[in-house]
Every structure is written in C-alpha cells, then in structure tokens.
Amino acid sequence: MGPPVVPIVDIHTHIHGREATRIYDEARRLYGVARTYSMTQLAAASEVRDLLGDSVRFIAIPNWSDADRVNAHGAGYIRTIERFRSEFGSRVLKIWASPRLRDLIPEGDGAADLREIDSPARVRVCEAGEALGMMFMVHVADPDTWFATKYADAAVYGTKRDQYRGLERMLDRFTAPWIAAHFGGWPEDLAFLDEMLTRHPNLYIDTSATKWMVRELSRHPREELVGFLTKWRGRVLFGSDIVATEDHLRPKKATTSPMADLADSPESALELYASRYWALRVMLETTYDGESPIADPDLMMVDPQTHDAMSAPRLRGLSLPADLLADLYAGAADRVVGAWERDHP
Secondary structure (H helix, E strand, O other): OOOOOOOEEEEEEEEOOHHHHHHHHHHHHHOOEEEEEEOOOHHHHHHHHHHHHHHEEEEEOOOOOOOOHHHHHOHHHHHHHHHHHHHHOOOEEEEEOOOOHHHHOOOOOOHHHOOOOOOHHHHHHHHHHHHOOOEEEEEOOOOHHHHOOOOOOHHHHOOOOOHHHHHHHHHHHOOOOEEEOOHHHOOOOHHHHHHHHHHOOOEEEEOOOHHHHHHHHOOOOHHHHHHHHHHOOOOEEOOOOEEEOHHHHOOOOOOOOHHHHHOOOHHHHHHHHHHHHHHHHHHHHOOOEEEOOOOOOHHHHHOOOOOOOOOOOEEEOOOOOHHHHHHHHHHHHHHHHHHHHHHOO
C-alpha cells in the first residue's frame, strides 16, 4: 500500500512470543506502524520489549493464567498493575468487563464483586491505578451479533445498553482519560456513541477488533461515518486488536484458545497479522468496495442458512482526507496517551 500519511500508532494489540513478535514486527513495518501498545502478559513483557525496544508500550492486564479469576481481576490485579508500572513504565490499565465474565466466574465464587464494571473490586483497582498515575482502557460490550445469540438471555447477561450504565458512573468518578475499546463496544450505533462522547469529555474510543469494525462500520452510509469521525476528531484512536502468539507458528497448539487456530505456520501468521492492517488501512484510506479478506463467523452465527464459517462481509472504503487520517493514525494517540505519559513520568 505504500507508507501511510504519518507513521501509525497502534493503541490496541496483544503481542506474545519471541518468533511471533518478530513476525508481527515485520507485518507492522510493512504497513507503517511505528509504535505499538500491547496487552502482553506480565511474564512475557520483557521478551517482547527486548525485541521491539522503545517502539512498544505495555497496557497493564490481569494475569489470565491465574485459575482464581476473582483474584486475577481483583486484589491480584492491583499487584500486577503495580509491577507493570514499576518495571515497564505502563501508564494505562485495562478493565475487561465483557458480559462473558458471567460465564468465566460462576455464581457464588465472588462474582458479585466483579461482574459489574463499577463493582467494589473494579473501583478498588481503578483507585490503585489512579494513585499510580494511570489512565484507563475498557472492554465494556461485545457485538450486537453476540447479544442476538450467545447473550440472548438478558436475565443472565443484561441488555447491551445495561453494560454502559456502570461505565458512565466510572467515567464520572475517575476523571483520567478512558479509551473504550472496539469503537466503544458499539460500532453498530453511532448515535449512541455520539451521546456518550458528548456526556463524557474524558471518553475516547479506538478502532480495534478489525473483523468486527470492517463488518459494522462498512454498513453505515459513508457520509454518516465520515461526519462522526470528523466531529470526534481527536477522540478516535487507531487500534487493530492483533493477537500474536507462538501458537500461530505451528499446527499443534499449546492452548485451546480460538485465536490459536487462525494460523499454523510463520507464513500464515504473517498473512494473519498483515490482513488486519491491510483491512483497516483500505477501509480508512481508499474507495475499495468489495469482500473483506477476513472470514467472519459472526455472519453464520446470526444467519446460518446463507453463511458459513468462511463467509466474509463487505468492506467499503471511506477515503478519509489526509489530515483526518493523520489524527486518527497518530495525532490523537499522541495528544491523549503520549501527553499522559509525559505528564506522569
């Protein structure tokens, strides 16, 4: 594609593993990504930093290998955040508040203290982060396709709108910047996002979860989406949500994660990581109008009669002007996260 209008800052990735990191580095260089913010497990962060140097920053995340998930997201997470801050200079912590947490933490295991984004344990985590000079990233909701299928029982998971009530209380309580991942968790509803951004000046969103973004953002009329991005210029940051793992390099997997099955060799891993940058840049920069190169099983989940696991959605290019692209690719990240890092050494 050639170089982007400015070197890109990817605010949202998950990079792990020595060889996978090398392959990810090749992919990002091909598409003009100069700085990466990664949600890397604490135990793997030194290895990733050794390979990527000053071009990687770490966002603090819970220890997902801890079988005690209540501890991992609660008291144990506070200790993890403290280490990310002291050992790696992290200034951003992630709150993962997906409705799926109701499946991962059974009733009676301390779940009530964690399931809501403004529950007591979450508040304690954010208070600890605030004292350390941290800002916040949050995963608050999942695709409409999931609420229509796997989260259809609102008595268990709540409605999609329910996911945001606690977030709004947290935005008011903790005034540092918040980046709501995955286009705020609701790329399907620009009017709702417009209201959220209007009410909360410390709220920002990113473009991460490429497959989801391509499917839903391409459905909006171009004029409507460009108008939204123009109005909220400086409040929308570029993110890919690329997951890089050693499991992508071999047919035999070390984990049972569904992400592990997306590649099975170094060559297919490079294609996987590059496809996310290609799709995002094509959507944002060009007039392309055709099938996405990324298979999207969500299509089959909601319409199994006409789609299968390899079906892909339409990708429609926005052809954004260069100055708006420059803000989306790097300017917003520098003014929000970069400025926060400079002000909180």
